[in-house]
Amino acid sequence: MSMSVDLSGKTALITGASRGIGAAVAKAYAKAGAHVVLMARTVGALEELDDEIQQAGGQATLIPQDLRDFEKLDMLGPALAEKFGGLDIFVGNAGMLGTLGPLAHSDAKKWQQVMDVNLNANYRLVRTLDPLLQASDAGRMIFTSSKLAQEPLAYWAAYCTSKAALEMMVKAYAAETEKTNMRANLVDPGIVDTAMIHEAFPGGYPGELLSCEDVVPAYLELASKDCKKHGAIVCVS
Ligand SMILES: NC(=O)c1ccc[n+]([C@@H]2O[C@H](COP(=O)([O-])OP(=O)(O)OC[C@H]3O[C@@H](n4cnc5c(N)ncnc54)[C@H](OP(=O)(O)O)[C@@H]3O)[C@@H](O)[C@H]2O)c1
Secondary structure, three states, X not given: OOOOOOOOOOEEEXXXXXXXXXXXXXXXXXXXXXXXXXXXXXXXXHHHHHHHHHHOOOEEEEEEOOOOXXXXXXXXXXXXXXXXXXXXEEEEOOOOOOOOOOHHHOOHHHHHHHHHHHHHHHHHHHHHHHHHHHHOOOOEEEEEOOHHHOOOOOOOHHHHHHXXXXXXXXXXXXXXXXXXXXXXXXXXXXXXXXXXXXXXXXXXXXXXXXXXXXXXXHHHHHHOOOOOOOOOEEEOO
């Protein structure tokens, strides 16, 4: 996998950009020349990332927003078209764990939240961004999945289910768009040292962790104009 991907002249929207994998991907895309549009709720963290990107000579725009605000999400495509004249790359990366525990005793509101952030927001974004990505000469959609989409884990039912559904949604969408210039794929990043893993394993993860930088090449490869993959899952480890 080459790190020398040129994204100059491209506009890239990245969700879950305030920290972890999304922030690392944002920095790498900006370094590769893309104008990055960063979405998450935590304004302070987005502003710090904006400073860092600008100091490194890059260009970023911030959209501080809760992904569960679907009415706002539905307006994003037309808003980006008006502001930037289009969009070339969409990284649907934001995600949440929910509460880990027995499914039969779980809270329905939490279940809904996990589905909304991990699956339904990505559906809304595909819908509103599709015309922009189709209009780009090399539109790219990349979604962050998980090994748990295919390996059910006790007490993680909401998370596993949401990622399994996300994978199927992206594969079905890829089948629909096979004849276009747009490519849509998923990344299974492995186990990465982020806030999410610390939340899941408060006593520390009992194994080796990848760094966010380790997973960046997969996102660069899938964003490049040379990407041929479509409906694929790229596994980092
Ligand atoms: N770390 C791993 O080992 C691992 C493994 C497999 C898959 N993944 C996946 O990788 C992706 C990134 O996770 P991460 O590990 O980098 O974890 P993280 O550091 O917890 O990042 C999660 C990101 O999602 C955003 N987010 C969560 N809920 C949101 C909401 N309602 N509205 C808008 N943004 C929201 C967060 O931003 P705000 O809180 O600022 O809104 C944050 O930027 C997720 O999809 C996760 O499922 C991670």
